[in-house]
Amino acid sequence: MIATRITRLLGIQHPLLQGGMAWIATGTLAGAVSEAGALGIIAAGSADADWLQKEIAAVRKITDKPFGVNVMLISPYAEEIIEVVIQEKVPVVTTGAGNPGRYLTRLKETGCKVIPVVASVALARRLARQGADALIAEGTEAGGHIGETATMCLVPMVVDAVEIPVIAAGGIADGRGAAAAFALGAEGVQMGTRFICALESPAHAGYKEKVINCRDRDTVVCGVSTGHPLRVVKNQFSRRYLDKEKEGLDPAQLEEMGAGKYPAALKGEVENGSILSGQCAGLVGKVEPAAAIVQDVMERAEKILREVGKEICPE
Numbered sequence: 001m002i003a004t005r006i007t008r009l010l011g012i013q014h015p016l017l018q019g020g021m022a023w024i025a026t027g028t029l030a031g032a033v034s035e036a037g038a039l040g041i042i043a044a045g046s047a048d049a050d051w052l053q054k055e056i057a058a059v060r061k062i063t064d065k066p067f068g069v070n071v072m073l074i075s076p077y078a079e080e081i082i083e084v085v086i087q088e089k090v091p092v093v094t095t096g097a098g099n100p101g102r103y104l105t106r107l108k109e110t111g112c113k114v115i116p117v118v119a120s121v122a123l124a125r126r127l128a129r130q131g132a133d134a135l136i137a138e139g140t141e142a143g144g145h146i147g148e149t150a151t152m153c154l155v156p157m158v159v160d161a162v163e164i165p166v167i168a169a170g171g172i173a174d175g176r177g178a179a180a181a182f183a184l185g186a187e188g189v190q191m192g193t194r195f196i197c198a199l200e201s202p203a204h205a206g207y208k209e210k211v212i213n214c215r216d217r218d219t220v221v222c223g224v225s226t227g228h229p230l231r232v233v234k235n236q237f238s239r240r241y242l243d244k245e246k247e248g249l250d251p252a253q254l255e256e257m258g259a260g261k262y263p264a265a266l267k268g269e270v271e272n273g274s275i276l277s278g279q280c281a282g283l284v285g286k287v288e289p290a291a292a293i294v295q296d297v298m299e300r301a302e303k304i305l306r307e308v309g310k311e312i313c314p315e
Contacts, residue, residue, distance in 0.1 A: 002302055005165040006188035009113060009133060010092055011066050013037030014298045016178070017136070017167060018290070019192025020070025020094055021144070021276070022046065023266055024203050027058025029290060032200045035063035036291035038298075041094060043070045049080040056088050066091040068115075073098030086110050094136060097145065099123070101130045108133075117169070119147025119154070121161045128162040135164060136190050141171030143193050143231050143278035146221065152184070159185035173280035175300020182305065191297070193278040198290040204268040207275055210235070214281035222274075223258065226251040230258075233275035237261060 006015045016038040018025065022045030030040030040063075042055045052069065059067045069090050071081050074097040082103050085093055093100075093107055096117045100107075107114050108131065117136040118124045124135050137158040139151025147154075151170040159166045168181035169190035178189045195201060197208045210233050222241050223230045232238050245254060258274060265273025 002182070002298065002305070004187035006134060006167060009165065010039055012039050014294060015167075015188035016294060016297060017041060017068070017094075017169075017188060017190040018195050019142075019169065019190050020044075020068075020096070021192050021196065022072070023263060024196055024201055025070065026202055027055035028062070028202070029195065029198055029200045030055075030067050031059040031062030032198070032290035033195070033294060034059065034065045034067045036294040037065070038294045039066060039068055039092060040290075041068040041070050041092075043072075044075065044077070044081045045070075045072055046075045046077065047081075048077045049084045052081055052084050053088070056084070056090065068092030068094055070094045070096065071100070072096055073100060082107070085112065099127070100132075101127070104131050115167065118158065119149065121154075121157050124158045124166075125161050128164050132164060134167060134188075135162065136167045136169050137186070138190070139168075139170030140231075141279040142169060143219070143281075144276045146170075146229055146231050151181075155181060155184040155186050171278055171280045173278070173283040175297050175302075175304055177280070177283075178297055178301035179304040179308070182301070189297075191293075193280050194284050194293055194297075195290065196277065197284050197287045198293060199287055200290050203266050204270070206268050206270040207265055208287055210270050210275050211277050211281045211284055212286065214277065214284070216279075216282045219277055219279050219281060223254065226254050228255075230274070231276070231278065233277045233281065235273075235275060236271040237273060 004015045014037045018033040020041045020043035022043045025043035030042045033040030092113045094115045113133040115134045116127050137155045140146045155168045165187040167188035168186035173194045181189045261274040265275045
């Protein structure tokens, strides 16, 4: 078993977090992941407080183990989502799309552990100074909204820059990626793409099939000109979008063109929707229970770390 500061901080068995994927990371998925000994995370996304309360209740029907909520700070409901988190005494909060500094004190006063997602060393340093309990360093290989620096470079730079624990994310889908992250100095890993294809994921079967059928070059980044780059699976819509972006279509029109395309894909519009996925989609081979994913990743990572140590540094 791999024990780190992250397992001790969060009270979990495995240093593995399920990514906060909007409309996929529901209470059902998060509960299954937490019950398996990792940290399941409900993605609040752009949902309102009532939706989140229902999902928290769903988690607690499945497990009494720790779980988390991911808060998108640009959501129009961010304030009320934070209030629900505090009222419900959610054990862990991860944040994205902004600086959670103004919420840190209130959250930590309730005993909540706050773990922001960062894509740069500068933001990592700032949030560590503000009192974050740990950081998720997410590389550009991730699905959805992304930064510019690759996981292999970002993680060790963030590890060197802060004293709090660092969790690696972006392009990790199996035990090999997890073992590599630990070698880079991370004390935990976060995975999203593989959990899209968990049995408990609400994503449409066609969405899951698209992810499973991905090859190494089957994701693409859209929206660079809008300032909100997004990694998606190649399909008819992404090709049309990129054509318009290359033609110089106004960023506001591009944003309008993409509006609603992710929810459409989740419901089965797999050619005319946005299928958010990381570059590691080519490593995802099947739909399986969340517990099986957790077990496979952690067992393989442990085996690799033991074997590599013996081969490179024999006794």
